[in-house]
Amino acid sequence: MTTTDGHINGHSVRKLNFGAGPAQLPYELLENVKDEFLNYHGAGANIMELSHRSSTFAKVIQDAEQDIREILSIPESYAVLFLQGGATAQFSAIPLHFLNLKPSQTADYLVTGYWSEKAAKEAEKFGKVNWVVPKGSKYQGVPAEASWKLSADPSYFYYCANETIHGIEVDDIPAIIPKDVPIVCDMSSNFLTRPFDITKFSVVFASAQKNFGISGVVLVIIRKDLVEKNTNKSIPLILEYKIQIDNGSMYNTPPTFAIYIASKMFAWIKQQGGLKAINEGADKKSSLVYQTIEQSNGFYVNFVEKKYRSRTNIPFRIVTNGVPDEKLETLFIKEAIQSNMIELKGHRAVGGIRVSLYNGISVKEATQLVNFMRTFQTNNS
Template sequence: MKRAYNFNAGPSALPFEVLEKAQKEFTNFQESGMSIMEFSHRSKEYDAVHEKAITDLRELLHIPNDYHVLFLQGGASLQFSMVPLNFLSPSRTADYVLTGVWSEKAQDEAEKIGKTTTIASSQHQNYTFIPNMTDIKPSHDSAYVHLTSNNTIYGTEWKHYPTLDVPLIADMSSDILSKEIDINQFSMIYAGAQKNLGPAGVTVVIIKDELLKNSTENIPTMLNYKIHAKKNSLYNTPPTFSIYMLSLMLEWVKNQGGIPAIEARNNEKAALIYNCMDESNGFYTGHAQKDSRSNMNIVFKLPTEELTNKFIAKSKELGFIGLSGHRSVGGCRASTYNAVPYESCEALVTFMKAFMSEN
């Protein structure tokens, strides 16, 4: 079967090996005569999947014992509300670093709950760069600092993270597992699964005990991190199939050589496309400043809108999927998440060079 060159921003490409294994087990999980979707979330069969996913994530990200790993629902967008509901008291301020639409949305939701402030932003330059870490100074009454590690729409990504005296919370939906990070720099990380972790439907939350102990008590049960931590993400029926797929994805990352090997390959894939852009004499121009370029989302423009439309139309004819840029930026976007093969990036560069030559 011929596979598409899938550069969708999310839901995104999944490894073919993972899809094949899921297909093989879909109707008969471990010779049980049942699909994993049919098991009770209280069964020993599902419990083994659940615990393996937690164990593998801890191993891959080197998550210390004083952090909880939660599997929640509602996507990263629900976390925009859960974070301030749990951690923003009336006497404190929530600090936000704005680097794109999703960080804006996170702050907008927090403003409905309490006081917020923007402590750094690249909005004035249409989010073409990541703010300098020396500019990130928490408020005197800061409850936490929130940032978005990778910006899918604008193609920017944090290369380093600030070391702060207040809790640092990061939305890592689009670059988690793509590179090595120091978990100890963060009090909380959350990520929707549909980029590097699996299909849509589950959100991973990694949260430090110290932060959890200081969370608000009088909030709805389903929005309370303490409840989910106490119940091991089994307070209600979890998205069992999405967690099963997450477990397969984590197993795949381990089989690739872990995050160091994944990071090296991601660097190679991104460099291939960025080099093509940089050597095009301005035919392809990136949105992000070079020191802020994302390895996950490569955003670029062509000289005219007419050429852009022609490029996208031709790419679809050749089997490329998802190269249209987001409406707020325009142009083109190639999302090169973990599961996008190097060969797909090679094929894209070959097409880009041929298109430039012809036009």
């Protein structure tokens, strides 16, 4: 007998995945997908075996769009697109469409870590990019706004709301940015973990495999009027917004199964109580981990400036005698695995441990982790 938390005949077979993505899904969602695997709603096939032009799949993608519009109160002036190529494709699509939006022909990029750096470098392939702050080496926070170098009238301002490797979260549009500058935001790793006002943004994009599904689909929410202003006629088809808007994300065959899983996640988020409830859960989960770090008397150390600490990705080191102790970190990861918790190894760029707390991780599971952290500290200090 399988229970809803992955116990089979009393034994837990389900691993607890704290990796940076692809992330674990809510177990009840997985069971539901399994239940309809051979016969989706009487269609006599799995949803992934059906034409994207079928009425059955049309309902899936329409429901998905309707749910996400409801969750985020997205007005009709914005298009909602389900595309391929992840955030990486958007790193190119954004400058290809919008670099020349204003006479300055310059975009301002706030680089706060690995992903925004990558996006800025990609944009430089296609035109002029102004780095708002100098390229960092450590990324343990965001330089004070007073030091930022902003363009006079940039085509857009770009930032990444959450950096997964360095664990830096910018939880709202920086106050210093003038209201009339189009804001483009990569929310791949914290999308749908907190409410936000979409009307403040021109483009928001997020790949699904962290907080709302599996890899293979990226959600793009974009101001339709801005797309109409694009004058670049040499954008590769697969990156063209207008053609996908005109075709309801189905100019080419969409990744139907990944969209189906996203639609399930949107429904799940609504069931949880929407973004208000999700936000509270994200606060609880991340507070559990940060408190455990803070109360560890320097055994666990997170280097990120408090104001910019990420709620979804928490990198930390285990420190003995003032220096990171790689041996102890290796033991931590090993013993975590023995306790059924996987993917806790930090990114090679920063080392140590990383705890990712996406929507598929429950408060109960985060509690399980911090209990392990406390026990590990007791046993090893």
